[in-house]
Amino acid sequence: MPLPRSAEFRGGRGFALDERTALWAAPGTEGVAHWLRSVLGAVYALPLAPGPAGGGPQACGVRLLLDDALAPEAHRLSADPVTGVEIRGGGPAGVFWGAQTLRQLLGPDAFRRAPVRPAAAVVPAVRIEDAPRFRWRGLLLDVARHFMPKDGVLRVVDLMAAHKLNVLHLHLTDDQGWRIEVRRHPRLTEVGAWRPRTKLGHRASPLWDERPHGGFYTQDDLREIVAYAAARHVTVVPEIDIPGHSQAAIAAYPELGNADVVDTAALGVWDTWGVSPHVLAPTERVVRFYEEVLEEVLEIFPSPFVHMGGDECPKEEWRASATAQARIRELGAGDEDGLQAWFTAHFARWLAGRGRRMAGWDEVLDGGRPLPAGTVVSSWRGYEGGVAAARAGHEVVVCPEQHVYLDHRQAAGDGEPVPLGFVRTVEDVHGFEPVPAELDAHRDRVLGVQANLWTEVVEDARRADYQLFPRLAAFAEVAWSTGRQDFPARLRAHLPRLGALGVEYRPPAGPHP
Ligand code: TNX
Numbered sequence: 001m002p003l004p005r006s007a008e009f010r011g012g013r014g015f016a017l018d019e020r021t022a023l024w025a026a027p028g029t030e031g032v033a034h035w036l037r038s039v040l041g042a043v044y045a046l047p048l049a050p051g052p053a054g055g056g057p058q059a060c061g062v063r064l065l066l067d068d069a070l071a072p073e074a075h076r077l078s079a080d081p082v083t084g085v086e087i088r089g090g091g092p093a094g095v096f097w098g099a100q101t102l103r104q105l106l107g108p109d110a111f112r113r114a115p116v117r118p119a120a121a122v123v124p125a126v127r128i129e130d131a132p133r134f135r136w137r138g139l140l141l142d143v144a145r146h147f148m149p150k151d152g153v154l155r156v157v158d159l160m161a162a163h164k165l166n167v168l169h170l171h172l173t174d175d176q177g178w179r180i181e182v183r184r185h186p187r188l189t190e191v192g193a194w195r196p197r198t199k200l201g202h203r204a205s206p207l208w209d210e211r212p213h214g215g216f217y218t219q220d221d222l223r224e225i226v227a228y229a230a231a232r233h234v235t236v237v238p239e240i241d242i243p244g245h246s247q248a249a250i251a252a253y254p255e256l257g258n259a260d261v262v263d264t265a266a267l268g269v270w271d272t273w274g275v276s277p278h279v280l281a282p283t284e285r286v287v288r289f290y291e292e293v294l295e296e297v298l299e300i301f302p303s304p305f306v307h308m309g310g311d312e313c314p315k316e317e318w319r320a321s322a323t324a325q326a327r328i329r330e331l332g333a334g335d336e337d338g339l340q341a342w343f344t345a346h347f348a349r350w351l352a353g354r355g356r357r358m359a360g361w362d363e364v365l366d367g368g369r370p371l372p373a374g375t376v377v378s379s380w381r382g383y384e385g386g387v388a389a390a391r392a393g394h395e396v397v398v399c400p401e402q403h404v405y406l407d408h409r410q411a412a413g414d415g416e417p418v419p420l421g422f423v424r425t426v427e428d429v430h431g432f433e434p435v436p437a438e439l440d441a442h443r444d445r446v447l448g449v450q451a452n453l454w455t456e457v458v459e460d461a462r463r464a465d466y467q468l469f470p471r472l473a474a475f476a477e478v479a480w481s482t483g484r485q486d487f488p489a490r491l492r493a494h495l496p497r498l499g500a501l502g503v504e505y506r507p508p509a510g511p512h513p
Contacts, residue, residue, distance in 0.1 A: 001494040002164060002477035003484060004101065004130040013081040017061065017121040021084070023048040024060035031231055032064055032087075032095045039103060043112050044119040061085065064095050074131035077101055079123040093233040094131075097164050101128060104497065111162075111500035134434070136397055136448025137479035138167035138237075139472065141464075142455040144174035144248075145273075147193070147215035152461035154228050159468070159503065161232035163476035168229055169237045169307060169450060172217075175247035175276040177269060179216045180238070180300075184292050185253065189216040192248035195269040213459075222300045230302075237359065238301045241309025242290060243280040243343050250278055256286050258317040258324065273456045275312045282318065282327045282339050287346060294350070304357055305376060308347050311361035313340055334368065341367025348372040359397070365389055376447060383438055390442035398439070399450040403432040404475060406467050407454040410506050417466065420457060426508065430474035430487055451475045462504050469498055469505035 017040075025033035037048045051060040061084035070076070070090030075098035079085045085102060089095030103110045105123050139160055141148065148156075157168060172180045178192030194214035217225070222238075229236050247270045250257035257264035258281045270276050280286050297306060315336035318324035324339065333339045340363075348358040349372055359376040362385025371377075371394060378397045379386030386396040401408075401421075406429075408421030434449045451472060458464050473494055477484055491508070498505050 001104065001473050001490055001497075002480040003486075003490065004128050005482060006127075006129045008127045010125040010127070012125055014122045014124040015061070015079050015081050015084050017044065017046055017048075017085075017123070019045065019047060021046065021048060021061035022051040022055070022059065024051050024057040024063045024065075026057075026063075026065045028066055028092050029064040029089075029095045032092060032099050035096065035231065036062070036099050036102070040106075040110060040121065042114070043109060043116055044121040045115060046121060063087070064099070065089075066091065066095065070094060071131055073097060073135075074129075075101075077126070077128040077130075079105070079126050081125060085123055093166075096161075096233045097130070097132075098128075100162060100164060101130065103162075108496035108500045111497045113502075132164065132480045133482050134446070134448035134479050136167050136450065137165045137476070138169050138397060138399070138448060138450030139165055139468075140169040140171055140239075140399070140450060140452035140454075142171040142174070142453060142458075143179050143217075144171050144177045144455075146213065146455040146459045147177065147179055148455075148461060148464070149215065150217060150221045150225060152464070153225050155461065156464070156468075157225070157229045157232055157234050159472070159501065160234055162497075162501070163473055164480045165472075165476055166233055167235050167237055167448070167450065169239060169452075170225075171239045171241070171454075173239070173241050173248065173309075174245045175270040175278075176273075177214065177216075178248040178252065180222065180240075180297070181216060181218045182293050182296050183219070184296065185289070187252040188249060188293075190252070192252040192269060195271050197271050199272050219296070219300055226301060235303050235305075236301060237303045237305045237307055238297055239307035239309055240290070240293060240297060241311070242347070243282065243340060244275065244311065244313030245309060246280050247276040247278045250280070253289070256280055256289060258321045260323050261317050261320045275314060277314045277316055279313055279315075279317055280343075281321070282324050282343060287343075290347070291350060294347070298354060298356065304355075305359045306351055306356050307359040307378070308344065308351075308364075309361060310340070310344055310364040311380070313363065315340075337367035338369065339367075341369035345369055345372060348375050362386070362389065365392070378450065380452070383436060386446075387438050387442070390439065390445035393445075395445050395447040396439075396442075397447055397450050398434040399452055401452075404429065404449070404451040405454065406451050406471055406475075407456065407458060410467075410471065411509075417463070424471070426471050426474050426491070426506075429471045430477060430484065432475075432478050434478060449475075449479045465504040466506050469503050470495065470508065471506075473498075 057063045063086045065088045067088040072091035075089040075094035087098035109116045193216035197210040254264035318336045357374045377389035409416045
């Protein structure tokens with residue numbers, strides 16, 4: 001899981017790893033070797049020592065090799081009772097995804113942390129050839145609505161990597177919280193990371209209501225997350241949402257808001273779900289402030305992409321504000337949408353000047369100003385934005401809310417702890433086709449797909465498990481695989497792996513496995 005392009009099981013004896021099995025890592029694949037030792041070492045008491053000095057790869061039972069003939073993420077894995085296991089990848093990422101496949105081949109115990117006894121690490125005789133369908137196989141984690149402590153994020157990275165997902169879109173700022181330390185503007189977290197209470201606004205335990213909530217990542221925390229993810233071939237794309245979804249920032253620095261129409265000094269971090277009407281003022285001063293924020297963001301995140309949000313920006317304040325109206329005239333922006341487009345274009349150019357590409361929600365297409373080349377559009381309001389963006393020559397990440405919003409409920413009826421939105425079962429997610437007919441002519445522009453976990457009602461890592469799984473396994477197949485056959489049987493075989501990882505997945509209908 002996800003299904004490989006081809007897998008040929010040969011039956012008969014497999015290859016048994018034991019304490020004498022050596023691991024050969026070609027230059028460039030040492031990180032994969034380190035990862036394999038760290039996951040298999042303790043469980044099976046396997047040292048997987050580097051081969052005997054001068055012995056060469058042939059002397060080793062597990063061999064990690066690079067092969068120029070393959071694409072960077074493509075790989076071939078073969079296991080043979082005599083010659084052992086060989087993983088060849090086009091690049092280290094390909095070898096790493098092959099190593100993830102190897103762990104699945106070993107069986108559920110390979111997903112445990114603690115030793116198993118008796119320990120039998122046997123790889124069935126097999127030949128696998130594999131490569132991903134999409135380059136961007138993403139998961140959005142909203143750490144703004146509910147903060148997830150660093151260890152929880154690292155665990156999500158591991159769970160993503162186990163499913164060959166490779167982009168973690170971290171939604172770091174919103175009306176309800178600011179989660180990234182900015183040294184130049186400390187109040188963003190001193191004030192913006194804390195809310196006195198949370199009105200859950202759904203039928204949940206009354207204990208959750210009115211509870212204070214908060215937290216933020218220091219820059220060192222984020223560097224650790226980035227490095228941990230990089231070692232697992234996962235890119236962390238930070239999101240700083242502008243010009244809407246910004247009330248936490250305005251609560252910290254009232255001058256960021258439209259002070260000529262509301263008393264921004266009286267605003268706190270928002271304690272309600274939904275979209276706050278309080279948005280950034282469209283002034284040079286605010287632009288400069290966010291450039292200063294982004295300067296620090298770029299130092300922390302080496303990602304080629306920086307997401308600038310752009311979704312759901314209410315325009316009432318700008319309509320009422322003399323300052324905003326003057327800006328519209330001064331810039332020749334036409335109207336409020338044009339003003340937002342000016343914001344967006346400014347940061348897209350600013351990022352491009354620093355060698356990065358801006359990503360934005362599909363609202364960044366509104367406002368009649370062409371987006372700078374290289375902008376990536378996250379198509380969330382159906383496919384429409386994706387089609388328009390692709391037509392305009394932009395690359396698209398397909399993530400329609402009807403299909404891949406994992407905050408939405410997984411079944412009808414009263415049984416769901418998070419009874420939000422559309423019903424999206426694991427089968428629905430598995431059946432999702434990211435390139436429908438209307439996008440087909442532009443399939444080259446589809447950079448990839450993304451599932452989004454918004455966390456208004458996902459208050460901790462265990463609830464996140466329930467919302468993510470098993471649907472994220474189905475989504476991974478959408479993102480990685482070209483075929484999807486026999487999913488129910490493979491999902492049944494996959495659940496014990498999740499169980500061994502300690503994932504509190506939603507049990508599928510029917511008898512519990
Ligand atoms: C819409 S998707 C949002 C989020 C909410 C989500 C809830 C998008 C760009 N904006 O702010 O959390 O719906 O499902």
